[in-house]
Amino acid sequence: MRTRRDFLRKVGAATGAATLLPTFNPLKAQDILLAGEQIAHLSPLQAASDEDYWASIQQAYTASTTIINLNNGGVSPQPTIVQEAQDRYTRIANEAPSYYMWRIMDQGREPIRSKLADLAGCSPEEIAVNRNATEALATIIFGLTLRKGDEVVLTRQDYPNMIQAWKQREIRDEIKLKWINLDLPIESDEVFVQKFTEQFTAKTKVVYITHMINWTGQILPVRKIADVAHARGIEVVVDAAHTFAHLDYKLPDLGADYAGTSLHKWLCAPFGSGMLYVKKEKVKGLYPLFPNVDPRIDDIRKFEVLGTRSFAIEQAIGQAINFQNAIGTKRKEERLRYLKNYWCDKVKDLPRIKLNTSLKPEYSCALANFTVEGMEPGAIESFLFNKYKIHTSPIVWENIKGVRVTPHVYTTLKDLDRLVEAITYLSKNKIS
Incomplete structure (x- = not known):
């Protein structure tokens, strides 16, 4: 098992213009390391449902507290360390652009x-x-x-x-x-x-x-x-x-x-x-x-x-990349699939609800698409946002009609419970 010193040395190693910016905030790196040590005995599949671990990962993001963002398939938010790095590099470049940039x-x-x-x-x-x-x-x-x-x-x-x-x-x-x-x-x-x-x-x-x-x-x-x-x-x-x-x-x-x-x-x-x-x-x-x-x-x-x-x-x-490696790609994949399955399993048998995505692990992971009988994707998307402040993506494409739902590692189970509540409402009520 890696020691804390080894971990911090690796995540603090030079990346890019190393003299300009540390690659990882040491305190946050230590937090992720300590959280990872607590689940080191678990397989990636077992770790997928360890909410204490994923709560520590969620804290690395600045996700909105007023909008539930379930359209991460379009573009994902950055952890705070990535945002801060880009800001710092931008400020330095502006001191003497042609020198620092080139x-x-x-x-x-x-x-x-x-x-x-x-x-x-x-x-x-x-x-x-x-x-x-x-x-x-x-x-x-x-x-x-x-x-x-x-x-x-x-x-x-x-x-x-x-x-x-x-x-x-x-x-x-x-x-x-x-x-x-x-x-x-x-x-x-x-x-x-x-x-x-x-x-x-x-x-x-x-x-x-x-x-x-x-x-x-x-x-x-x-x-x-x-x-x-x-x-x-x-x-x-x-x-x-x-x-x-x-x-x-x-x-x-x-x-x-x-x-x-x-x-x-x-x-x-x-x-x-x-x-x-x-x-x-x-x-x-x-x-x-x-x-x-x-x-x-x-x-x-x-x-x-x-x-x-x-x-x-x-x-x-x-x-x-350092943040990705701190989590581990396999662990991340299993968590994303777990989140998808969490909400899909709760709505797949509801009346008027149809999943347009396989739940077999070899054919899907984080992204899933659903539809409600008698409703256009745009109407579903508008209802989810206007009533529940859930941001999704309506899809109308070749042979596909539905709403795409895409959680990410910062998504909480409470967020998905809210989605399930909304879809359950739609299954029981016709919205004009």
Whole structure:
């Protein structure tokens, strides 16, 4: 077992411009360590329901006391240490912007890259820091060499920004998009594999797979689809926006050639932070979204030529990673799934209530979607907020109608009891 001194030394290690800001408030680090020591004998699954431990984690956030935020799937709040880090870096940069930004903070990207690579389980030479999943995935979509008639397989349930990016390539380069229309939830790996592979032909060059469908929280068996694709010489692009720092896995486990994610979702990094993954042997052949001196170089850094951007945001990613590691990704995953199951189990058998998300652990985690018979998603969302001050997200998309509910590690069981109370009311009363 790690000693307190070892823990504080590790979480206080240099990240980014280390001389400018400690990476972790020692008192808060000690609080998390002590809380973790109390449950060290528990498995991640057992720890998921230890409310004393999670109460200590909740105190690290500045969550509203007047609004119950259950739309963390859109963007997650940051722990106080991340907020403070970004504020501090911003203040320092403003003392002499061109000096502190380009000569000091710019040098801090390499330690951040290494920390992200360690969390992702890959080489630092495969990780680029950018602003969000949309930018990362657009870099891939527009950077791939595709020609007229080449086929790309994707689903109508993918994220809209990325669908539009593929459609732009279809218009510009006359590639062919082959669509899969999923009827969710699906609780069979074989069904997913079949739906993708039956679209593969000799002209298929790329398969685009969303690891977790953002509308309902459906998890796809990415590796099984990727293995079939690679056996046919098809490249694999993965949208990992909703699974990185949410599910316990390493990026190479997915079998992806390319992947993109947002760090301001489940990692709780600053708003406007993201990460691009490109398998080392694929870096040279992928064109950057923003031009540089040599777009064909074999250097992951060619994808970071963005001009002036917020170095404070980049540097504060290090604090978010430390916070993630202090909890532990597997422990976090089990807690998030526990919270989802907590409210879903209480409402799934209520009259007029239907869950649009599987409750099997291999097919969902924090995100879930429900509907009320006879009510539009917008009306449900408005009722939840106006009467109960519960913030959710109404969803109307391909084959999907419902309200998405997304708790996070700071969400309390009392918050979810309030949600259950509201859904129970809706099940028994018709709201005009």
